[in-house]
Amino acid sequence: QLQLHESGPGLVKPSQTLSLTCNVSGGSITSSSYYWGWIRQPPGKGLQWIGSIYYSGITYYNPSLESRVTISVDTAKNQFSLKLSSVTAADTAVYFCARDLILTAPAAFDYWGQGTLVTVSS
Amino acid sequence: QSVLTQPPSASGTPGQRVTVSCSGSRSNIGTNTVHWYQQLPGTAPKLLIYINSQRPSGVPDRFSGSKSGTSASLAISGLQSEDEADYYCAAWDDSLNGVVFGGGTKLTVL
Numbered sequence: 001q002l003q004l005h006e007s008g009p010g011l012v013k014p015s016q017t018l019s020l021t022c023n024v025s026g027g028s029i030t031s032s033s034y035y036w037g038w039i040r041q042p043p044g045k046g047l048q049w050i051g052s053i054y055y056s057g058i059t060y061y062n063p064s065l066e067s068r069v070t071i072s073v074d075t076a077k078n079q080f081s082l083k084l085s086s087v088t089a090a091d092t093a094v095y096f097c098a099r100d101l102i103l104t105a106p107a108a109f110d111y112w113g114q115g116t117l118v119t120v121s122s
Numbered sequence: 123q124s125v126l127t128q129p130p131s132a133s134g135t136p137g138q139r140v141t142v143s144c145s146g147s148r149s150n151i152g153t154n155t156v157h158w159y160q161q162l163p164g165t166a167p168k169l170l171i172y173i174n175s176q177r178p179s180g181v182p183d184r185f186s187g188s189k190s191g192t193s194a195s196l197a198i199s200g201l202q203s204e205d206e207a208d209y210y211c212a213a214w215d216d217s218l219n220g221v222v223f224g225g226g227t228k229l230t231v232l
Contacts, residue, residue, distance in 0.1 A: 049221035060220070061220075107157055
């Protein structure tokens with residue numbers, strides 16, 4: 001059974017860079033059929049897609065966040081990572097990683113991590 | 123303001139059939155497939171319906187999806203208390219070149 005698990009600091013200071021990692025177990029991140037994505041959810045609000053990556057390193061990002069986002073992949077560790085720079089309180093959210101079915105069903109994410117809350121505060 | 127529009131709330135009694143709507147435009151629902159997610163309180167979203175009307179393995183057939191033009195609907199028949207959750211629609215948007223979600227509908231089972 002595929003499992004995803006997010007990890008990283010739960011508190012980030014304003015103007016700094018948020019860094020999270022998603023560890024994938026029970027399956028290979030190098031599968032040719034899938035991308036791997038990040039989605040976030042501010043407290044009490046809806047879902048926002050951040051971006052996704054293929055195991056080869058091909059990425060696509062939400063245009064509204066693209067100038068601050070970097071998603072990378074480490075196939076040796078079977079994990080992928082998110083960096084969001086110049087954070088503000090508006091970036092406070094639960095961050096989820098998920099498997100992205102873009103190649104067959106764009107906008108469908110079939111396996112999700114449990115999510116990790118990141119608070120931006122001094 | 124979300125690109126896809128959903129009613130903020132819906133409700134029904136046990137056994138009833140309820141529907142949740144999702145309205146978009148030609149660049150998203152009008153051109154691409156729609157997916158639905160169920161998010162139980164305090165948990166990650168779960169893919170409930172994909173490609174307009176397909177159910178992933180393990181999703182009861184009480185849940186069904188449909189799409190017409192630039193709108194989509196999620197229907198839940200035989201409503202159960204455990205269906206109380208937030209429901210989100212999602213689609214690819216060709217103009218924005220990215221994934222867009224609806225604002226979510228909170229379903230209450232009375």
